[in-house]
Amino acid sequence: MKESQGGQTSNPLIRKLRYGAELSDADEQHLHEMLGQVRDFDAHTDVTSEGDRPEYVHVVLEGFACRYKIVPDGGRQIMAYLVPGDFCDLHVALLGEMDHSIGTLTKCRIAQISRRSVDEVTAGWPAITRAFWWASLVDEGVLREWLVSMGRRPADKQLAHLICELAYRLDAAGMLEGRSFAFPFTQHDLGDTLGISEVHANRMLQQLRRDNLIELPGGGRRITIQHRERLEEFADFHPAYLHLKKRMK
Amino acid sequence: MKESQGGQTSNPLIRKLRYGAELSDADEQHLHEMLGQVRDFDAHTDVTSEGDRPEYVHVVLEGFACRYKIVPDGGRQIMAYLVPGDFCDLHVALLGEMDHSIGTLTKCRIAQISRRSVDEVTAGWPAITRAFWWASLVDEGVLREWLVSMGRRPADKQLAHLICELAYRLDAAGMLEGRSFAFPFTQHDLGDTLGISEVHANRMLQQLRRDNLIELPGGGRRITIQHRERLEEFADFHPAYLHLKKRMK
DNA sequence: CGTTTGATTGACACGAGTCAACACCAGTGG
DNA sequence: CCACTGGTGTTGACTCGTGTCAATCAAACG
Numbered sequence: 001m002k003e004s005q006g007g008q009t010s011n012p013l014i015r016k017l018r019y020g021a022e023l024s025d026a027d028e029q030h031l032h033e034m035l036g037q038v039r040d041f042d043a044h045t046d047v048t049s050e051g052d053r054p055e056y057v058h059v060v061l062e063g064f065a066c067r068y069k070i071v072p073d074g075g076r077q078i079m080a081y082l083v084p085g086d087f088c089d090l091h092v093a094l095l096g097e098m099d100h101s102i103g104t105l106t107k108c109r110i111a112q113i114s115r116r117s118v119d120e121v122t123a124g125w126p127a128i129t130r131a132f133w134w135a136s137l138v139d140e141g142v143l144r145e146w147l148v149s150m151g152r153r154p155a156d157k158q159l160a161h162l163i164c165e166l167a168y169r170l171d172a173a174g175m176l177e178g179r180s181f182a183f184p185f186t187q188h189d190l191g192d193t194l195g196i197s198e199v200h201a202n203r204m205l206q207q208l209r210r211d212n213l214i215e216l217p218g219g220g221r222r223i224t225i226q227h228r229e230r231l232e233e234f235a236d237f238h239p240a241y242l243h244l245k246k247r248m249k
Numbered sequence: 250m251k252e253s254q255g256g257q258t259s260n261p262l263i264r265k266l267r268y269g270a271e272l273s274d275a276d277e278q279h280l281h282e283m284l285g286q287v288r289d290f291d292a293h294t295d296v297t298s299e300g301d302r303p304e305y306v307h308v309v310l311e312g313f314a315c316r317y318k319i320v321p322d323g324g325r326q327i328m329a330y331l332v333p334g335d336f337c338d339l340h341v342a343l344l345g346e347m348d349h350s351i352g353t354l355t356k357c358r359i360a361q362i363s364r365r366s367v368d369e370v371t372a373g374w375p376a377i378t379r380a381f382w383w384a385s386l387v388d389e390g391v392l393r394e395w396l397v398s399m400g401r402r403p404a405d406k407q408l409a410h411l412i413c414e415l416a417y418r419l420d421a422a423g424m425l426e427g428r429s430f431a432f433p434f435t436q437h438d439l440g441d442t443l444g445i446s447e448v449h450a451n452r453m454l455q456q457l458r459r460d461n462l463i464e465l466p467g468g469g470r471r472i473t474i475q476h477r478e479r480l481e482e483f484a485d486f487h488p489a490y491l492h493l494k495k496r497m498k
Numbered sequence: 499c500g501t502t503t504g505a506t507t508g509a510c511a512c513g514a515g516t517c518a519a520c521a522c523c524a525g526t527g528g
Numbered sequence: 529c530c531a532c533t534g535g536t537g538t539t540g541a542c543t544c545g546t547g548t549c550a551a552t553c554a555a556a557c558g
Contacts, residue, residue, distance in 0.1 A: 020343070051489075067393070072485050075401040079393045091386040094269070094379065099390050099490040122379050130343065130371050133382045137340040140389045141348050144316070144328045147392065150399045151444025152324040155514075186536065195400025197515055202538065219523080220537085236321050240300075241348040404546075435504060446547055451506060468555070469505085499558100506553070513546085521538070528531085 011035065012085035012173055013059050013111075019172065019244050020138065021131030030125060035059065037112040047102040047110060048089050054098065056112040058088040063108030064184060068192070069100045078193040079146070080139065081105075081166065084173050087135060093118035106184045141241045153236070155196050159204045160235035162193065163214060165242070167225060172244050183216070183223035260284065261334035261422055262308050262360075268421065268493050269387065270380030279374060284308065286361040296351040296359060297338050303347065305361040307337040312357030313433060317441070318349045327442040328395070329388065330354075330415065333422050336384060342367035355433045390490045402485070404445050408453045409484035411442065412463060414491070416474060421493050432465070432472035 009015055013035065014028055023031070038061065041047060047065060048054050065082040079100065082088055088102045093115050121128050142165070149158040170181045185193075191201040208214045213231045215224040225231055232238075258264055262284065263277055272280070287310065290296060296314060297303050314331040328349065331337055337351045342364050370377050391414070398407040419430045434442075440450040457463045462480045464473040474480055481487075 069393070069397050071397065071401045077397045077400045079396050091389070094383045094386055095390070095492050097489065097492075099492070100393060122382075123375055126372055126375070126378070129375070129378060129382070133371075133378075133385070134343045136382070136389060137343055137385060140340070140385065140392060141344070143389060143392045143396065144318070144349060147328050147396055147399065148318050148320065148326040150396060151326045151441075152320045187538095188536080192400075198536095199516080199538085200514055203514095206538085240346065243344050243346075243348070436506095437504080447504095448506085448548080449546055452546095455506085501557080503556080504554085507551085509549090511546100511548075514543100515545085516543075517541090519539085522536080524533100524535090526531100526533080528529100 012061060013087075015174070016085035016172065017131040017135065020134040021127065023127055023131060027125065027127050027131075030121075031128065034113050034117050034121075035111045039110055039112060041065075041104045041108045041110055043104055043106050043108075045104055047104065047108075048092075048098050049101045050098055052092075052098045053096060054089065054092055054115075056114055057090050057093055057118060058102070059111045059113065060084050060086050060088065061109040061111055063110075064105040064182070065102055065108055065110075066105055066189075066193075067100050067102055076192045077195065078189065080143065081169075081193075083166075083169055084175070086139075087132075090118070090132060090136060105189060138243050141243060145241045150195050155194060155200060156204045156207055157235050158194050159190070159201070160208060160213065160231055161237050162190075163208075163223065163225065164228075164232050164235050164237040164239075167228075168239050168242055168244060172242075178224075179226070179228065180215075180217075180222055180224035182221065184221050261310060262336075264423065265334035265421065266380040266384065269383040270376065272376055272380060276374065276376050276380075279370075280377065283362050283366045283370075284360045288359055288361060290314075290353045290357045290359055292353055292355050292357075294353055296353065296357075297341075297347050298350045299347055301341075301347045302345060303338065303341055303364075305363055306339050306342055306367060307351070308360045308362065309333050309335050309337065310358040310360055312359075313354040313431070314351055314357055314359075315354055315438075315442075316349050316351055325441045326444065327438065329391065330442075332415075332418055333424070335388075336381075339367070339381060339385060354438060387492050390492060394490045399444050404443060404449060405453045405456055406484050407443050408439070408450070409457060409462065409480055410486050411439075412457075412472065412474065413477075413481050413484050413486040413488075416477075417488050417491055417493060421491075427473075428475070428477065429464075429466075429471050429473035431470065433470050 014031055017023060047058055060082050062084055065088060066078045067080040068076050068078045070076050089098060092098055149161050153161060167176060167181060170176050175181055187201045188198045191198040194201060212226050215226055217224060263280055266272060296307055309331045310333055314337060315327045316329040317325050317327045319325050338347060341347055398410050402410065416425060416430060419425050424430055436450045437447045440447040443450060461475050464475055466473060
């Protein structure tokens with residue numbers, strides 16, 4: 001399969017892992033074989049739920065999903081956006097039990113990997129293990145930055161920061177087109193992400209538009225960054241925490 | 250060294266890793282050898298700083314440290330408390346560059362491990378690699394819960410949740426004495442942790458004391474939980490995310 | 499003892515939540 | 529073809545949690 005000969009790949013997981021790990025052709029070939037089963041999910045459905053001990057771990061191939069938790073008063077907190085190439089729940093292979101849920105935000109195509117293959121990887125494929133570990137460490141870095149945003153940035157800057165982050169991550173996934181990219185999140189989703197109300201998310205979006213930092217052409221399923229540098233400056237955004245140096249401009 | 254024969258150990262890292270991994274005597278022996286160099290740090294000093302590419306990764310042996318970031322307006326966000334047995338910066342071995350800083354909150358005794366030994370572990374010690382990866386995944390789980398607290402819990406419940414978490418983690422480290430444990434954080438530290446002001450941290454602590462959920466005997470360097478169940482109920486605390494099942498009551 | 503660091507309190511301002519009404523679609527079915 | 533529907537976005541009025549700014553107090557310390 002020439003996809004695995006170190007050249008172009010249409011597989012978003014391998015594309016992503018190349019940013020952080022040195023994988024031999026044999027490693028990439030093994031990854032291809034692990035990703036056999038693919039399932040399609042509708043928008044707004046759960047892939048795995050808190051408390052599950054799933055037999056498979058999942059990788060997003062197309063679409064957008066998220067990690068989230070529900071609190072007793074019914075509030076939802078989104079803790080990560082999962083874009084093509086991201087693992088949904090690799091940690092269950094080591095931790096055993098899901099401590100949160102994974103849900104789709106749009107229609108998704110998702111690959112499954114059995115826990116047994118992950119165990120085999122940790123036992124006998126050190127470079128892939130290192131690559132998987134690298135991927136969880138990047139996720140953790142993103143989570144830390146979200147915590148900083150939530151704790152110490154006002155809502156407008158927090159939203160701007162999220163938009164900058166998505167631009168870089170989607171660029172790495174080959175999904176940035178010029179200065180615009182898919183932005184299929186409802187304002188309700190955004191509120192649950194930023195820890196604010198849907199109404200306030202609306203106002204913050206309007207403010208960024210009024211300040212000519214972003215545009216939401218059409219119905220708002222896409223976003224265009226009008227002045228990248230001004231937006232990053234405003235958001236105090238520094239992409240180092242994404243650890244995408246190898247191919248990032 | 251009989252410490253590594255699968256019995257009692259005074260080494261907090263090994264004690265912790267036993268919760269999540271199966272380590273052979275040879276693995277534990279190797280861990281002991283890696284932890285050779287020990288350094289003492291004063292309170293309120295940096296162990297590593299954002300942007301560093303340190304030659305060593307660090308493990309807390311005694312004392313309390315934290316991860317933090319500073320934002321442009323001078324605010325500080327604490328993103329994790331590091332207690333004995335916790336890695337400070339294992340991720341630099343894979344990610345290369347620190348994307349945040351590590352500082353002590355009290356005097357600390359900290360062990361150093363060279364990056365080269367970590368590379369040797371990932372290349373040839375699969376059980377230890379898995380244990381280290383497990384430890385980062387637990388850290389990530391804690392971080393997710395902090396994000397939920399920050400986004401969706403009012404400040405009083407958020408503080409209560411933090412106190413519950415510390416009780417469990419310090420119990421796992423053998424540092425819980427009855428219903429009380431070391432609590433050497435200033436209200437300024439607590440504010441920077443919860444994403445609130447020092448003044449508000451003070452008021453939330455007072456509220457928990459008024460409600461007879463906690464006690465801060467003496468100067469407040471220790472804390473006593475008066476009604477564990479009521480506190481956990483109030484905080485919506487569920488310890489599953491700490492993944493301490495093996496030895497946790 | 500002064501000095502310093504941390505804890506406490508009160509008055510006031512502001513960011514963000516809540517509630518409610520309304521507008522704007524895209525589907526759907528009669 | 530159009531009326532109905534539900535999901536989403538938008539707006540305004542009011543409330544409330546938290547921040548800010550001081551001043552004061554308490555304990556630790558050289």
